[in-house]
Amino acid sequence: MEDYILQVAREGLWLVLITSAPPLLASMGVGLAVSVVQATTQIQEQTLTFVPKLIAVFASLAIAGPWIGSQLVRFTHALFEGFPNYF
Template identity: 40%
Template sequence: MNEADVIDISREAIWVLLKVAGPVMVIALLVGLAISLIQALTQVQEMTLAFVPKILAIFVSIIVLMPFMIATLTAFMEQIAQRIAAL
């Protein structure tokens, strides 16, 4: 295994990380933005009000996106295992 292989595997690992974590983070961002907008419009400045909807949205999104996450991570691990076997 040379330096090019290590860089290629690292690049693919970062891409898989972004594909797996990205949708959940975008959902959390959108929910947080919506809650902040509602708080600004109603002038309710309760700090804990933003946490509960975000936690629920993240939990639901993880449940819904779990098959995609597992499939992506499984495909990446199979590719890594094939590279290891090829050595």
Template identity: 40%
Template sequence: MTPETVMGLAYQGMKVTLFLGGPLLLTALVTGLTVSLFQAATQINEMTLSFIPKILGVFVVLVLAGPWLLKLITDFTRELFMNIPSMVS
């Protein structure tokens, strides 16, 4: 296994990780920012107010993007398993 192969696998792994976590984290970030702006505008100082909208937002994104995320991770895993013989020699 050459260093280029290892770096290519690491790059692909990081890219897949970014694609898997990105939509969920961005949804939580935007939802939290929106709730924080609402709290600042209305002067509501409840710390736990942002949890339910974040959970609901992440759930909606997971339902909508779930098939694509699942296909992405299964394709990556399948490609890794198919390339094991060429990686060993």
């Protein structure tokens, strides 16, 4: 029973890391690009990075959304299939 719980927790944490990577990496890449542009043009507006990051995150979720959804469904299906063995 404990091994099953540890395995589910490990897989759940790994799933969170993998599924959050596309929007996080897109946001970091756009933030870096905008900060380089801000440094070269000496524009120090804090709100300038918000809209490009938001667009990049939504675009990455639109592109990677089906993959993320399939990973979540796979994990949930495996979790529900394992319940009868332990109750």
